Amino acid sequence: MAIGLAALLLAIAGLHLAWAFGFRWPGTDELSLADKVLGARPGARMPPAGLTVFVSLAIAAGAGVIVAFSAQTLDWPWRPLAAGAYLMLAGVFLARGLAGFVPAVWRRAEGTAFHRLNQLYYSPLCLLIAAGLAVNFALG
Template sequence: MTAAIAIALASLLAVIAGLHAYWGRGGLWPAATEDELVATVIGNAQAKRMPSSGLCLLVALAIAVTAIWPLLLTWVSDAAALRRLILLGGFAIMAVFLLRGVAGFLPAWRRLHPREPFASYDRRYYSPLCLLIAAGYAVLLLQGP
């Protein structure tokens, strides 16, 4: 069961990393224009452009690293020091996704990201997905290899 959760999490995060890399290379999907993309994936009222290519690619790299972690949590059981490092990283990643998921439902976040369709998508999809990812990490961290 934990292997299936790890593979599902790794696959999901790899797709999300790929999407961020695509945006970093100038891709516009799921929008037709940069302004529509900003409204869909950022939602900040002051943002007029997507973040720089370098920043998008850095985020893609960070998410790609988080995609590897579920597999490490599941399959690395030897070397106590390495296992502790993997667990610590897993807890940190889980905390980031948990905080991002909760943030999406807070009034302060809503004020920072009011543009539609982001505001609606965030409540319906983005924040719940972050909470689901955090829950997947929690299961892996509690189950062990």
């Protein structure tokens, strides 16, 4: 399970990295991509490439935390630190997943392509990742 979760996070990190370097899927240009992935007002642009690379690296680091925690070869003090980082990662995905279903959080996104995609795909995926992390934690 840990390898699957880490691979999923690496794929998501790779997508963010691709966006930083001009890849526009699921949009066709910068404006349509921003409409589908940011939840911003029409006409909004994507964040700067440096910020998107940072987000990509943070997600990839999350994959590393999953692998490190699940390896079960860490000694004191690394094991408790990895467990704390792991639980924080699970909490971030849980909060992001739940936020997708709280109307007040995404009110500014109502009527955008992001709003629909968020409720259909993005938030459920975050909840699925959080659940997978919880199961993996319980097994580890």
